[in-house]
Amino acid sequence: MASVSTKRKRIGLMTGGGDAPGLNGIIESVVRSLDEQGCDVIGIRDGFDGIYNIDTVHLTPQIVLGAHARAGTLLGTSNKTRTRGREKEFQEKFRTLKLDGMIAAGGDGTFEGLSRVSDGLPLIGVPKTIDNDLAGTEVTFGYDTACAVVAEAADALRATAEAHKRVIVVEAMGRTAGWIALGGGLAAYADVILIPERPFSRERLLKHLADQRDLGRRGLIIVAAEGAAFEGESASIAFRVEGSPQAERFGGFAEMLSRWIEKELDWESRHVVLGHLQRSRAPTTTDRFLTLGMGMEVAQMVAENDWNKAVVFRKGQVTRAPLSDLMQPPRLVAGDHRWVKWAQGLKIFI
C-alpha cells in the first residue's frame, strides 16, 4: 500500500510597516485556522529583518490565544524594508527557512519591498494601514480603531474648548490621505475638517470661524490631518526616516494653525497631536471582524494553493485580488465622496 505523506506545510507569517490595530487578530485567526489544516506557522520577527536574520518563532494556537484583543503585533514590525540590492540573499534565506509559502501583512512599502525580492516565491498579501489609503481594497483594518481614537478625543475636547472659549485643533495621522481626519471628524461632528486632498484658503477658514463666533459659539473643534495644508502651500514636514519607503514624517500643522488662528482672530486656541495613540488602541469590534474574516480567507487560500494574491474587502465581502492591486497609487478622498457631502450638509467646513 502506498504511504500517505503526513508532511505538514511550513507557512511563514510576517508583519511589516507601521503597526495597525488588528494585526494580532490576523495572526490569531491565521494560526488557529492553519493549525486546523495541519500547517505549521513560522512567525517572522520584525518584518524583513526576520528573514535576513533568520529570526523566527513557531506560532501555535496556544501562543496566539487572545492576541486578537491587543494592539501592536506580537511578531514585531519595522517600517524599513532594506531589501534593495539584497534580492539573492532574501531568496537564499527563504530557502533556508524551508517555507512552503509566506503570508505578509503590510502596506504599500512592504509589498513594494516584497515585489523586489520575491520573484517566484509563493506569497499571500494582507493589506494593512490605519490610513485606509491602500489601493485594491475598500477598507483596511486599523482604520476604524484610529477613527474611534480621533472621535473620542474630539468629543472630549469639546468640554474644555467650550469652558474656556477656545478653538482646539486636533491633529490626526494621514500624510497624503485624509481618511482618518474625515472619518473621526465626522463621527465627532467636528466644526472643521481639514484633509490633504482639499487645500483650503486662509480667508475662507477665517470667515467660517468668525461667523461661528458671531453665532454665539464659545468653543470650536477642528480635526486636521497631519498632511493638510493651506492652498498653494506645502504640508509641514517634521523630519525624515532614512530607509523608510516613505521617508517624510509630517508634523507641526496643528500647532502652526492654532497659533495663526489665535493671532488672526484674537480667539484663544490650543492644539493636541494624537500621534501614535491612533495605532496603539485595542481594535474595535469592526476591525476584529475584518481581521477574523481575512485570516480565515488566507487559510483557505493556503489550502487551495492559491498563491500570489491578496485578500481584500470589496462590496461588503472579504475576497481575493491580484497582489499587484495593492501596489497602485494611494486611494485618496475624492471630492464627491459621500462623506464629504455629509460634512457639507452639516455645514462643517471641509
Ligand code: F6P
Ligand atoms: O502609515 C501609517 C502612519 O501611521 C502615518 O499615518 C504616519 O504619518 C506614519 O505612519 C508614522 O510613522 P512612524 O511609525 O515612522 O512614526
